[in-house]
Amino acid sequence: MGVIRAEPFDFSFDPATLGLVVIDMQRDFVEPGGFGASLGNDVALLQAIIPTVQALIGGFRAAGLPVIHTRECHRPDLSDLPPAKRDRGAPALRIGDEGPMGRILIAGEPGADIVPELAPAPGEPVIDKPGKGAFYGTEFAQVLADRNLRQLVFAGVTTEVCVQTTMREANDRGFDGLLATDATESYFPEFKQAAIRMIIAQGGIVGWAAPTAHVLEAL
Ligand code: C5J
Numbered sequence: 003m004g005v006i007r008a009e010p011f012d013f014s015f016d017p018a019t020l021g022l023v024v025i026d027m028q029r030d031f032v033e034p035g036g037f038g039a040s041l042g043n044d045v046a047l048l049q050a051i052i053p054t055v056q057a058l059i060g061g062f063r064a065a066g067l068p069v070i071h072t073r074e075c076h077r078p079d080l081s082d083l084p085p086a087k088r089d090r091g092a093p094a095l096r097i098g099d100e101g102p103m104g105r106i107l108i109a110g111e112p113g114a115d116i117v118p119e120l121a122p123a124p125g126e127p128v129i130d131k132p133g134k135g136a137f138y139g140t141e142f143a144q145v146l147a148d149r150n151l152r153q154l155v156f157a158g159v160t161t162e163v164c165v166q167t168t169m170r171e172a173n174d175r176g177f178d179g180l181l182a183t184d185a186t187e188s189y190f191p192e193f194k195q196a197a198i199r200m201i202i203a204q205g206g207i208v209g210w211a212a213p214t215a216h217v218l219e220a221l
Pocket of ligand 1: 025026031074159160161163164165
């Protein structure tokens with residue numbers, strides 16, 4: 003057994019059931035000229051966590067523990083894109099439109115790729131998800147079951163949207179989830195802080211939170 007120094011209390015784990023889930027570290031969200039930037043967001047905030055996410059992934063790989071990646075993206079024919087998601091608001095670019103990195107959030111397009119610094123290693127699962135949560139409409143639950151994973155460390159973007167949604171979905175399915183607080187980011191720093199507080203409130207109602215250094219020292 004291992005223990006990660008965490009809030010609201012220590013996170014005890016069995017290395018045999020522990021995995022890392024890296025959410026949506028995609029060019030469209032993180033790089034200038036992508037979807038996130040086209041919505042008026044400052045992507046520099048998200049770019050800044052790349053080295054920390056890299057260190058976290060490196061720690062899991064070195065310990066021989068599974069790393070799973072997700073990407074928020076849709077089929078080229080948009081058959082998995084609800085009109086409500088495509089038509090929301092009046093953005094300059096909508097999902098499926100041609101953007102500077104290919105069609106926005108479409109599987110196989112350059113913008114939907116994970117940033118090169120965090121490229122999945124051979125054999126690491128990559129879950130393409132049409133929603134904010136990684137369980138909806140995907141094989142994620144099966145991928146976790148196949149690897150006997152019950153305890154998950156979460157990293158990636160954005161904290162209060164896809165990361166928190168997936169942590170909540172995992173929590174409801176009986177997983178223990180810990181958020182690596184400096185390996186996740188939001189376009190809105192106050193939303194990140196609020197999301198962390200929501201996760202650990204009421205005795206860890208959604209899960210745990212700890213900096214990457216605490217996770218790495220425990221692996
Ligand atoms: C968003 C995500 N924010 N990965 N996606 O639309 O959080």
